[in-house]
Amino acid sequence: MPSVLRSPSLWIAVMATVLALCFLGTRGMWDPDEGRYSNVALNMLDSGDWLNPHRNQDVGHWTKPPLTYWMIASSIAVFGANTWAARLPAALSYLLCVWLTWRIARRLSPGSQNAAALAYASMGFTVGASQLITTDYVLAACETLAMWAFVEARFTQADAAKGHAGKPLRPGRWIALMWVGFALAFITKGPVGLVLLPVVLLFDYLMPGRRRRRVLQWSGMVLFAVLALPWYLAVFHGNPGLFQYFVGDEVVNRMTTGEFGRHAEWYGWIEIYLPTLVVGALPWTPTFWRWARGLPALAKPWRGDPARRQADAHWLLVCLWLLLPLLVFCFARSRMPLYLLPLFVPLALIVALQWQSEKRPLPRWQWLLAWVALLLALKLALAWWPTHKDAGAWADAIRERSRVPVEEVVFVEDMARYGLHLHLGTGTEVEKISLETIKEPRFNPTYDEPLVVELAEHESGVVWVSKQVDWPVVQARINALGYRATLLGTPYQRRVMFEVHRADEESGQRTAPDTAR
Numbered sequence: 001m002p003s004v005l006r007s008p009s010l011w012i013a014v015m016a017t018v019l020a021l022c023f024l025g026t027r028g029m030w031d032p033d034e035g036r037y038s039n040v041a042l043n044m045l046d047s048g049d050w051l052n053p054h055r056n057q058d059v060g061h062w063t064k065p066p067l068t069y070w071m072i073a074s075s076i077a078v079f080g081a082n083t084w085a086a087r088l089p090a091a092l093s094y095l096l097c098v099w100l101t102w103r104i105a106r107r108l109s110p111g112s113q114n115a116a117a118l119a120y121a122s123m124g125f126t127v128g129a130s131q132l133i134t135t136d137y138v139l140a141a142c143e144t145l146a147m148w149a150f151v152e153a154r155f156t157q158a159d160a161a162k163g164h165a166g167k168p169l170r171p172g173r174w175i176a177l178m179w180v181g182f183a184l185a186f187i188t189k190g191p192v193g194l195v196l197l198p199v200v201l202l203f204d205y206l207m208p209g210r211r212r213r214r215v216l217q218w219s220g221m222v223l224f225a226v227l228a229l230p231w232y233l234a235v236f237h238g239n240p241g242l243f244q245y246f247v248g249d250e251v252v253n254r255m256t257t258g259e260f261g262r263h264a265e266w267y268g269w270i271e272i273y274l275p276t277l278v279v280g281a282l283p284w285t286p287t288f289w290r291w292a293r294g295l296p297a298l299a300k301p302w303r304g305d306p307a308r309r310q311a312d313a314h315w316l317l318v319c320l321w322l323l324l325p326l327l328v329f330c331f332a333r334s335r336m337p338l339y340l341l342p343l344f345v346p347l348a349l350i351v352a353l354q355w356q357s358e359k360r361p362l363p364r365w366q367w368l369l370a371w372v373a374l375l376l377a378l379k380l381a382l383a384w385w386p387t388h389k390d391a392g393a394w395a396d397a398i399r400e401r402s403r404v405p406v407e408e409v410v411f412v413e414d415m416a417r418y419g420l421h422l423h424l425g426t427g428t429e430v431e432k433i434s435l436e437t438i439k440e441p442r443f444n445p446t447y448d449e450p451l452v453v454e455l456a457e458h459e460s461g462v463v464w465v466s467k468q469v470d471w472p473v474v475q476a477r478i479n480a481l482g483y484r485a486t487l488l489g490t491p492y493q494r495r496v497m498f499e500v501h502r503a504d505e506e507s508g509q510r511t512a513p514d515t516a517r
Helices: 008-021 033-047 067-079 083-108 113-122 124-129 136-161 171-194 197-206 218-238 242-256 268-280 285-302 306-311 313-331 337-357 365-384 391-401 420-424 451-457 468-480
Strands: 408-412 429-434 462-467 483-487 495-502
Touching: 008 083, 008 113, 008 365, 033 067, 033 083, 033 420, 067 083, 067 136, 067 171, 083 113, 083 124, 083 136, 083 313, 083 337, 113 124, 113 337, 113 365, 124 268, 124 337, 136 171, 136 197, 136 313, 136 337, 171 197, 171 218, 171 242, 197 313, 218 242, 268 285, 268 313, 268 337, 285 306, 285 313, 285 337, 306 313, 313 337, 391 420, 391 495, 420 429, 429 451, 451 468, 462 468, 468 483, 468 495
Parallel strands: 408 429, 408 462
Antiparallel strands: 462 495, 483 495
């Protein structure tokens, strides 16, 4: 057998590729998150406006910067409007993180790279997240790119000083690449994209000696500004008040209040992050636990001993990389499992370094094959798991009931299923309306418009949806405004679907029996 086929790196790459791409498109869009992000990307393609994110043609969507939307829209433009293409950016971000983890481990501690890449590629949380459309995997890839560049800048110098072979690149170029990574992270998720900057600053502060190329150099910060700020400046200029909304609601309130209902209780970090780390790190949790138990003994000599910190620089960096952002996330009042996704790279590095220090060989291939088969089986099972979140099933139900081609779906005081935009066709619009006219905030209002405005538009090809329990109230309100609501088939997921006509119009058929009660 050729030596290349016996390379562990090759088989780890094959395993990661299979886990990333196999069954990627078998599951429908899951609302709300997958539907929301794919909907904004499709609206960019439909409208040609790639600057201003929109949830429909009239209402902007300003919760996140645009890089994830751009990547999804580009993938759909190339591969078509399907779930595989919509999820491809997340899967590719996972593969990039696997490769960067391998590169970082090889630089930090040669010989640990295969264990690090294997650990990252096979963790249940990293594989599972690669099948979801969110901003978090793109963010993780950008932040990992920044940290790889920092590692190359710092540890290549150390290797050269020790007389290791190979001509190192200039550290300044790596620092510039680090700022490129941070810029991409900043236009993926805003200021949280810089959460690793204190890690590199603190690492440099703790290491002995003055660095020839400092992190906070003007050239790097100018490069960051050139790449990261133009989009913000453009949308702030075109949307007065947006800057205050971004800073106030999307940054300060998310960090300091429970306004968004993201486990803000004092124990929220235990409830969310502890299971994410313990269960998400499987099957490597026992190794992670051995490191955690030995951490006090590992870190104790670092205090007051610069020489020891220098000798353990690789351990110091990965410990700071994991623990400092984790501390920030625990203190923040908005807590979700995917917030920890960028920290699974240092977690994989810790696993690899721990295995290396214990002189353990890589796991047997039979064990790995069984674990990969289990992960693939779970991915396939989720495609068949019945859930009200599946926009594909909703699209089938709407097509079965609608008498005309569907151009718009209107949800009356109910969660909008934005995944329908992809499943019903790229020209389909999804809206969420209120029964009464209420005062809404300018940016990211709860409802797109009130019922009276939607009725006045009198558009064709519209399917309306409301909760079954609310149907009598909705029907009465529509009748009171001079329109008639006609049920379409039987309820679905405790919702009724109907069409609306003016009271003086003929719908072409008699009103269907009221089966929604």
